[in-house]
Amino acid sequence: MREDNARTSGTNNGTASGLPDQARRDRLKKWRRAKDHFSTYGVSAGGLGVVFALALIFIYLFYEVFPLLRSADITPVSSYALHEGGIEHFSLERYNELAAIHTSDGRVRFLEAGDGQLRREVVLPLPEDASISAFAAGDPSEGLFIYGLDDGRALVARTEYRLSYPQDRRHIEPQIAYPLGAEAVSVDAAGAALRRVAVQETGRGFTVAAATDDGRLLLAVYTATVSLFTGEVSLRRQEYILPSPAQPAEKLLIDGAGRNLFVTDALGAIHYYDISNPAAAILVHSVAAVAPGATISAVEFLKGSVSLIVGGTDGTLSQWFLVRDADNVQKLTRIRDFLPHAAAITTLAPEYNRKGFVAADASGSIGIHYATSQRTLLMEPISDKPLVHLGLSPVNIALLAVDEAGRVHYFDLDNPHPQVSMSALWSKVWYEGREGPAYVWQSSSASDDFESKFSLVPLTLGTLKAAFFAMLFAIPLAIMAAVYSAYFMTRALRGFVKPTIEVMEALPTVILGFLAGLWLAPFIERNLPAVFAIFLFIPLAMLLASFLWSCLPADFRARISPGWEGALLVPVVLVVGWLCVAMSPQVEVWFFDGSMRQWLTEVGITYDQRNALVVGIAMGFAVIPTIFSITEDAVFNVPKHLTQGSMALGATPWQTVVGVVIPTASPGIFSAVMIGFGRAVGETMIVLMATGNSPITNFNIFEGMRTLSANIAVELPETAVASTHFRILFLSALVLFVITFIVNTVAEVVRQRLRKRYSSL
Numbered sequence: 001m002r003e004d005n006a007r008t009s010g011t012n013n014g015t016a017s018g019l020p021d022q023a024r025r026d027r028l029k030k031w032r033r034a035k036d037h038f039s040t041y042g043v044s045a046g047g048l049g050v051v052f053a054l055a056l057i058f059i060y061l062f063y064e065v066f067p068l069l070r071s072a073d074i075t076p077v078s079s080y081a082l083h084e085g086g087i088e089h090f091s092l093e094r095y096n097e098l099a100a101i102h103t104s105d106g107r108v109r110f111l112e113a114g115d116g117q118l119r120r121e122v123v124l125p126l127p128e129d130a131s132i133s134a135f136a137a138g139d140p141s142e143g144l145f146i147y148g149l150d151d152g153r154a155l156v157a158r159t160e161y162r163l164s165y166p167q168d169r170r171h172i173e174p175q176i177a178y179p180l181g182a183e184a185v186s187v188d189a190a191g192a193a194l195r196r197v198a199v200q201e202t203g204r205g206f207t208v209a210a211a212t213d214d215g216r217l218l219l220a221v222y223t224a225t226v227s228l229f230t231g232e233v234s235l236r237r238q239e240y241i242l243p244s245p246a247q248p249a250e251k252l253l254i255d256g257a258g259r260n261l262f263v264t265d266a267l268g269a270i271h272y273y274d275i276s277n278p279a280a281a282i283l284v285h286s287v288a289a290v291a292p293g294a295t296i297s298a299v300e301f302l303k304g305s306v307s308l309i310v311g312g313t314d315g316t317l318s319q320w321f322l323v324r325d326a327d328n329v330q331k332l333t334r335i336r337d338f339l340p341h342a343a344a345i346t347t348l349a350p351e352y353n354r355k356g357f358v359a360a361d362a363s364g365s366i367g368i369h370y371a372t373s374q375r376t377l378l379m380e381p382i383s384d385k386p387l388v389h390l391g392l393s394p395v396n397i398a399l400l401a402v403d404e405a406g407r408v409h410y411f412d413l414d415n416p417h418p419q420v421s422m423s424a425l426w427s428k429v430w431y432e433g434r435e436g437p438a439y440v441w442q443s444s445s446a447s448d449d450f451e452s453k454f455s456l457v458p459l460t461l462g463t464l465k466a467a468f469f470a471m472l473f474a475i476p477l478a479i480m481a482a483v484y485s486a487y488f489m490t491r492a493l494r495g496f497v498k499p500t501i502e503v504m505e506a507l508p509t510v511i512l513g514f515l516a517g518l519w520l521a522p523f524i525e526r527n528l529p530a531v532f533a534i535f536l537f538i539p540l541a542m543l544l545a546s547f548l549w550s551c552l553p554a555d556f557r558a559r560i561s562p563g564w565e566g567a568l569l570v571p572v573v574l575v576v577g578w579l580c581v582a583m584s585p586q587v588e589v590w591f592f593d594g595s596m597r598q599w600l601t602e603v604g605i606t607y608d609q610r611n612a613l614v615v616g617i618a619m620g621f622a623v624i625p626t627i628f629s630i631t632e633d634a635v636f637n638v639p640k641h642l643t644q645g646s647m648a649l650g651a652t653p654w655q656t657v658v659g660v661v662i663p664t665a666s667p668g669i670f671s672a673v674m675i676g677f678g679r680a681v682g683e684t685m686i687v688l689m690a691t692g693n694s695p696i697t698n699f700n701i702f703e704g705m706r707t708l709s710a711n712i713a714v715e716l717p718e719t720a721v722a723s724t725h726f727r728i729l730f731l732s733a734l735v736l737f738v739i740t741f742i743v744n745t746v747a748e749v750v751r752q753r754l755r756k757r758y759s760s761l
Contacts, residue, residue: 061734064726064727067722067727074411074412077410082101084109084406085103085104087402088104089102090102090390094161094394094395096395097113098110099111100159106123106132106147108159113398122175124157125183127184132147132148134147134195138200138201139305140392141352142158143159143160144156144157144158144179144199144200145157146198146208148193149194152190153187154194156180158179160174160177161174162175179206179224180206180235186220188218190212192214193212194210195210195249197211198252200255200258202254202256202257205236207222207254207258208220208222216241217245218240218242219240221237221258222237223235243281247269250296251263251299253305254275256304258276260275260322261281264289264296269288270287271286272287272322274330285331289334290310290312290314290316294312294314297312297313299311299348300357302351302371303351304450306322307371308332309348309357311345311346315344315345316345317337317340318336318338319334319335319336319337319371320335321432323434323435338369339367339379341359341361341363342363346387347387347389349390349392355432356418360401362386362387363381364381364387365379365381366380366390366399367379368418372453377415382409385404385407388402389401399413420728424454425456426456426457439457440455440458440695441706454724454728456728456732460735462705462707464681466691467619469620470616470622471623473620474619474621474623475627477620477624478628478631479627479631479672482629483661485497485628486633487661489566491563493563501629502625502629505626505629509622513618516618517614521610522609526584527581527584528588529596541573542569542572549568605700606702606703607702610690610692610704611702612700612701614690618686619683622683626675630669630671631665634665634669637665638660638661643661646660667752670751670754674743674747674751677743682736687709692704693710694706708735709736711732712729716729
């Protein structure tokens with residue numbers, strides 16, 4: 001009885017059995033529940049934090065990209081009446097303070113752009129015995145203009161603005177310069193009236209084209225020499241007679257190089273003359289530029305004087321430039337059309353530093369268009385009368401429009417990113433000087449006349465190309481090595497191999513890129529046959545060595561412990577690899593006339609030293625540890641009862657791996673592949689140093705590429721903040737973000753389905 005009481009007492013106190021008492025156990029349970037709740041909420045908060053961080057990244061990228069989607073906008077500033085009549089030309093200087101008006105009576109009036117107050121008037125030194133018969137303006141950025149006279153002479157002048165800062169305030173002093181002298185120069189020696197004129201400053205001097213009253217088409221080239229001591233200008237003049245078009249000329253245009261002359265007529269045709277050799281100038285091509293029944297009502301060069309913008313009386317707008325045909329002859333070709341206006345186009349104003357232009361029509365509306373992106377950014381009525389002149393700010397922030405009643409409408413202009421459209425980013429675009437539409441990325445050039453090319457297709461395709469060849473190299477090696485290591489390899493050897501491969505992941509990718517660019521790329525170029533021989537003969541040699549091993553006596557094979565067989569293949573791989581490299585020069589002599597690279601070139605395959613093959617090997621080497629480590633863990637953690645059951649039913653180890661282990665581990669293997677692919681897509685330093693960074697659109701393994709990440713790394717430090725180029729680089733980052741997000745989402749969906757399918761095993 002005493003013993004029972006003692007046992008009962010010990011049980012109640014919780015001490016006889018060594019267990020804590022009830023109160024303490026309750027406290028431990030509460031503490032365990034608290035830790036469980038804390039862990040649950042902590043993990044959930046961490047997951048939500050990751051999602052929130054990704055959302056913030058997306059929002060920031062979209063914030064930087066959003067301005068690209070905006071159209072142009074104009075804000076009325078002022079409106080005033082002009083008292084001058086006979087306006088020939090209207091222009092603005094870069095600070096938008098002064099407007100220059102060229103009148104038909106030979107005056108240039110400089111007005112305050114905001115209110116029309118006269119700042120200065122210049123009367124041009126025209127001869128008293130002649131009258132003005134024609135006027136034309138040259139390149140807007142040069143300020144050049146010409147007055148043609150009825151005695152065959154012409155006066156060439158230039159509008160200039162000199163800056164000074166008296167009392168720390170900017171003062172603009174307008175002036176007129178005379179590059180060919182202050183006296184009118186002879187254009188037509190016969191003295192016929194100049195009906196139409198054009199002027200352009202070229203590399204060989206000043207070129208003037210003129211159509212005379214008697215139907216002749218003339219070309220005069222002037223070379224001006226200024227005396228170092230007296231400052232006097234001496235002219236050398238050469239005059240040429242060109243073949244006349246069938247119809248009288250309505251407009252003459254000379255390109256900036258002085259090689260091409262374009263003449264429009266009253267029937268809506270454009271005639272192209274090759275004047276690269278003025279003494280042998282020829283009429284190359286004539287083309288109807290507007291629909292039947294319409295005529296050309298306005299035509300101007302875009303910046304760079306390569307493209308013509310043609311406006312018709314039917315309100316149509318189109319872009320034209322020279323394209324070489326199959327016979328290597330340049331033909332004027334219609335490239336693209338823009339949103340038509342509701343009335344006849346009356347005047348055009350090209351932008352000074354981009355490929356955009358403003359068009360005005362007879363209904364009083366203006367349209368802001370951009371050539372490369374084929375965008376119409378604004379179409380808006382600003383007057384109830386036809387517009388006859390436009391003045392566009394050289395920096396694209398102000399616009400002056402003059403209507404038929406002589407009233408000036410002054411607007412602030414907001415048009416920061418006209419170069420961007422979905423078609424310009426993702427479709428083929430026909431750029432100036434090219435034979436057809438193409439995907440091109442070329443964000444900058446040494447020329448001020450450069451046409452920006454912002455196609456994201458070469459960059460996106462380059463990203464996928466680099467990732468594809470890297471995964472093609474990495475997936476077979478990593479997965480098969482992981483399966484062998486986890487299932488067949490002995491524990492001791494696995495303890496050495498697995499950490500060694502995982503340490504590879506710690507290698508800086510900049511080192512891998514450096515080695516790939518400076519050592520691997522030249523090595524592959526010198527030993528190209530060896531590379532393909534290694535990929536072919538090493539697997540065959542491994543199979544042959546395995547077959548010979550199986551043919552050896554069983555007692556000899558028993559001396560090697562199971563799981564160490566793979567170590568025997570190391571000498572085989574090294575010897576075969578060395579033989580392939582050693583025989584490479586001789587193979588080139590036998591089969592490729594001494595150079596496999598030259599042989600590839602001769603059969604039409606381009607070979608670049610830094611190419612996708614180099615990137616595939618180098619980036620595959622960087623991706624292998626990631627795929628190997630995750631796959632090896634997935635295979636190693638397959639429940640032992642599954643493999644033991646398979647073996648008990650008579651399956652061989654290989655059959656067990658293929659039929660049981662790999663399907664069970666497939667969610668982990670798939671995750672490993674997708675994580676490796678995500679790293680390959682976002683890799684920067686290897687592709688930056690080993691690809692050549694050529695933005696091309698093909699999957700040729702012997703050519704390089706440019707990826708989105710490498711392009712951002714190269715160009716973002718050099719671009720102007722908030723510029724179009726800057727925001728398109730952020731768009732590239734957004735595209736990369738979306739690609740990675742889609743890949744990871746698809747990978748998770750597939751992984752969950754695989755996990756559900758094989759979870760019952």
